Amino acid sequence: MNTNGEALRLEAVSKSFAGHAAVQELTLGVPRGSVFGLLGPNGAGKTTTLRMVMDVLAPDAGAITVLGQPAGAAARDRVGYMPEERGLYPRMHVDEQLAFLAELKGLARAEALRRAAPWLERLGLADWRRRRVNELSKGMQQKVQLVATLLHDPELLILDEPMSGLDPVGMDVVRDVLLEAHARGCTLVLSSHQMETVERLCDRVALIHRGRLLLEGTVAEVKRRHGGNRVALVVEEGDPAFLWGWPGVLAARREGARVELDLEPGADPQPLLREAAARLRLARFERVEPSLHQIFVARVTAAGGTA
Amino acid sequence: MTRLWAVVRREYLERVRSKAFLVGTLVGPVLLGALMVGPGALMSRQRGQPLRVAVVDASGRLGADVEQALRERRADGQPRFDVRPAGAGSLEERRARLRQQVLAGELDGYVLLPDGALERSQAEYHGRNVSAVMDISLIDRVVEERLQARRLLDAGLDPERVQAAQRRLDLKTVKLSERGEREDRGASFLLSMVLLMALYTSVAMWGAALMNGVIEEKSNRVVEVVVSSVPTTTLFAGKLLGVGAVGLTQLSAWAVVAGGFGLVGSQAAALSGLKLPEVPLHLLLFFVLFFLLGFFLYGALYISVGAAVNSQQEAQSLVFPVILPLVVGVMFFPVVLGSPDSRLSVALSLVPFWTPLLMFLRMTVVTPPAWQVALGLALTLLSIAGLTWVAARIYRVGILMYGKRPTFPEILRWVRHS
Numbered sequence: 247m248n249t250n251g252e253a254l255r256l257e258a259v260s261k262s263f264a265g266h267a268a269v270q271e272l273t274l275g276v277p278r279g280s281v282f283g284l285l286g287p288n289g290a291g292k293t294t295t296l297r298m299v300m301d302v303l304a305p306d307a308g309a310i311t312v313l314g315q316p317a318g319a320a321a322r323d324r325v326g327y328m329p330e331e332r333g334l335y336p337r338m339h340v341d342e343q344l345a346f347l348a349e350l351k352g353l354a355r356a357e358a359l360r361r362a363a364p365w366l367e368r369l370g371l372a373d374w375r376r377r378r379v380n381e382l383s384k385g386m387q388q389k390v391q392l393v394a395t396l397l398h399d400p401e402l403l404i405l406d407e408p409m410s411g412l413d414p415v416g417m418d419v420v421r422d423v424l425l426e427a428h429a430r431g432c433t434l435v436l437s438s439h440q441m442e443t444v445e446r447l448c449d450r451v452a453l454i455h456r457g458r459l460l461l462e463g464t465v466a467e468v469k470r471r472h473g474g475n476r477v478a479l480v481v482e483e484g485d486p487a488f489l490w491g492w493p494g495v496l497a498a499r500r501e502g503a504r505v506e507l508d509l510e511p512g513a514d515p516q517p518l519l520r521e522a523a524a525r526l527r528l529a530r531f532e533r534v535e536p537s538l539h540q541i542f543v544a545r546v547t548a549a550g551g552t553a
Numbered sequence: 554m555t556r557l558w559a560v561v562r563r564e565y566l567e568r569v570r571s572k573a574f575l576v577g578t579l580v581g582p583v584l585l586g587a588l589m590v591g592p593g594a595l596m597s598r599q600r601g602q603p604l605r606v607a608v609v610d611a612s613g614r615l616g617a618d619v620e621q622a623l624r625e626r627r628a629d630g631q632p633r634f635d636v637r638p639a640g641a642g643s644l645e646e647r648r649a650r651l652r653q654q655v656l657a658g659e660l661d662g663y664v665l666l667p668d669g670a671l672e673r674s675q676a677e678y679h680g681r682n683v684s685a686v687m688d689i690s691l692i693d694r695v696v697e698e699r700l701q702a703r704r705l706l707d708a709g710l711d712p713e714r715v716q717a718a719q720r721r722l723d724l725k726t727v728k729l730s731e732r733g734e735r736e737d738r739g740a741s742f743l744l745s746m747v748l749l750m751a752l753y754t755s756v757a758m759w760g761a762a763l764m765n766g767v768i769e770e771k772s773n774r775v776v777e778v779v780v781s782s783v784p785t786t787t788l789f790a791g792k793l794l795g796v797g798a799v800g801l802t803q804l805s806a807w808a809v810v811a812g813g814f815g816l817v818g819s820q821a822a823a824l825s826g827l828k829l830p831e832v833p834l835h836l837l838l839f840f841v842l843f844f845l846l847g848f849f850l851y852g853a854l855y856i857s858v859g860a861a862v863n864s865q866q867e868a869q870s871l872v873f874p875v876i877l878p879l880v881v882g883v884m885f886f887p888v889v890l891g892s893p894d895s896r897l898s899v900a901l902s903l904v905p906f907w908t909p910l911l912m913f914l915r916m917t918v919v920t921p922p923a924w925q926v927a928l929g930l931a932l933t934l935l936s937i938a939g940l941t942w943v944a945a946r947i948y949r950v951g952i953l954m955y956g957k958r959p960t961f962p963e964i965l966r967w968v969r970h971s
Contacts, residue, residue, distance in 0.1 A: 297777075333778065350782035
């Protein structure tokens with residue numbers, strides 16, 4: 247198995263529905279072993295993209311490669327998929343359900359049942375094994391769904407909004423389980439519009455808007471390239487008003503003792519620091535790292551839309 | 554293959570384990586049997602008390618005769634009529650009095666023989682309950698016999714000799730076939746009807762079950778996980794096979810129950826002179842074959858409807874054109890049963906939508922030429938191939954479409970572009 251290549255590759259993929267372009271010439275690569283966040287506002291084309299990866303939808307144009315093979319039957323068994331709209335058979339028993347979904351991935355029934363037992367034990371569902379799914383609470387159903395996604399030990403996990411509808415405890419469970427899978431070498435691709443989730447989990451992100459790619463890269467890269475040039479200082483003594491007219495300062499804001507300055511792209515803040523240190527008594531001087539959330543909102547707004 | 558099997562198994566077990574299946578399988582034939590045997594049994598049992606009647610004779614020549622005949626008439630070995638005196642007085646007075654008695658519940662009714670009853674062969678029955686068809690037809694027969702006997706006597710003929718000369722014909726019908734001959738008294742017709750209705754009911758019922766399964770999978774969203782694991786054609790085929798197997802299971806259960814009824818019933822039937830038809834093995838095999846063909850044909854349509862809609866309410870308007878050919882096919886049964894080898898019957902039985910019903914119906918009464926059966930099967934199989942191809946495409950697109958119900962042109966576009 248090639249562990250250095252890409253787990254997923256989209257090449258100029260397009261898909262439209264009844265004249266509406268949902269995804270337009272999208273090109274993306276997901277390195278093996280990464281945790282990849284597909285970001286975008288509602289309606290950006292995230293779900294359509296993931297559905298094409300799972301061959302649930304066929305792209306109008308472009309090529310999709312999953313684990314080195316064209317999207318479709320070949321790679322399916324090595325991929326785990328949790329759609330945004332979760333669903334299980336309401337009248338099936340929990341273990342029957344898990345066995346069935348694993349059988350569809352090519353696992354033998356007995357093997358599936360054997361593997362399910364420790365999962366159910368761990369997630370506190372052991373006593374619910376012989377219960378019908380519609381007797382379970384929503385949170386328990388989500389856990390069953392998660393187990394179903396993992397039972398066949400996939401190399402690639404595709405998760406559409408994995409945290410939506412979860413309470414904080416549920417979120418922690420999902421995060422732990424996903425990180426464990428990642429530690430075993432599984433590549434994760436997850437879509438989300440919740441930036442905190444992505445920032446805490448992902449090492450790479452892609453932002454799409456109206457079916458098009460806006461930016462892509464590691465989280466650090468994205469922040470560096472798109473974060474702007476901003477510094478903040480906290481003033482203990484002195485009047486910082488001279489900073490407003492300082493060369494290279496585009497804008498300045500003051501909130502009590504804290505002053506935030508937007509600098510020209512590429513401008514070096516060191517001369518500014520020296521000047522400020524000379525004229526003011528400073529409690530703190532720092533570069534401000536923008537959150538993904540801020541970048542996201544700024545980029546989507548700039549591209550002409552609401553986040 | 555193992556994945557197809559997993560789908561078949563799931564579809565099968567989920568339905569066979571349900572309470573609805575158990576109830577339908579066990580209660581269905583009992584209900585059907587009760588419906589067929591029940592009313593007759595109840596009617597003959599509920600005869601109960603003899604009917605209290607009086608006879609008013611305007612002519613004055615027939616009354617005593619009719620009263621006597623009514624008194625002697627028996628039903629199930631018991632006197633059927635309790636004949637009460639009509640009393641004295643004018644015709645109007647007697648009628649008024651009897652009317653009071655009927656309304657007071659002292660009398661069930663009275664027979665009025667008007668003037669000229671003999672010449673015009675007319676009589677009246679006045680009673681509270683004029684829906685007791687069996688009793689009333691008995692009165693009709695008794696009065697008619699007495700009037701005829703009186704006319705014969707008047708003409709100088711001996712009623713008993715005339716009756717002997719007019720003995721009713723007992724026409725035996727014997728069914729001839731390659732497998733020998735067998736006396737038949739209408740049981741063959743009954744068998745054809747029962748088998749046809751069983752076919753129709755099973756195809757319609759399990760077709761609808763198929764559709765509801767698709768709607769359910771779609772509305773609880775589990776379908777997306779499934780089609781991300783197996784091709785939609787596997788899921789589609791698994792549903793047809795799984796639910797088809799459920800239908801066969803139920804039909805087998807019905808056959809066993811019917812066989813049990815038959816064993817018990819044959820003794821009773823032997824007493825009443827009715828010979829229960831035997832169902833030849835080849836007919837049973839064709840029944841299974843035609844059920845499967847009909848189920849696959851209509852099942853493909855039902856699946857398409859299920860995939861196109863969001864709820865069972867929405868399905869109702871779309872399902873009508875699916876059921877229509879099925880119902881129309883059943884409505885042709887008198888035509889086909891009446892003359893199973895006529896050009897019309899042959900033509901109807903070769904229309905793929907009707908072959909499973911009407912070709913089979915013909916086979917229950919005659920042995921159609923082998924080429925007709927083969928042609929019917931071939932056309933049906935071709936239609937199934939074509940329809941499942943179309944339905945699978947509608948299915949593939951439809952199961953992920955939520956929101957507004959698609960229009961017919963939109964569904965056609967799915968077929969062309971999926």
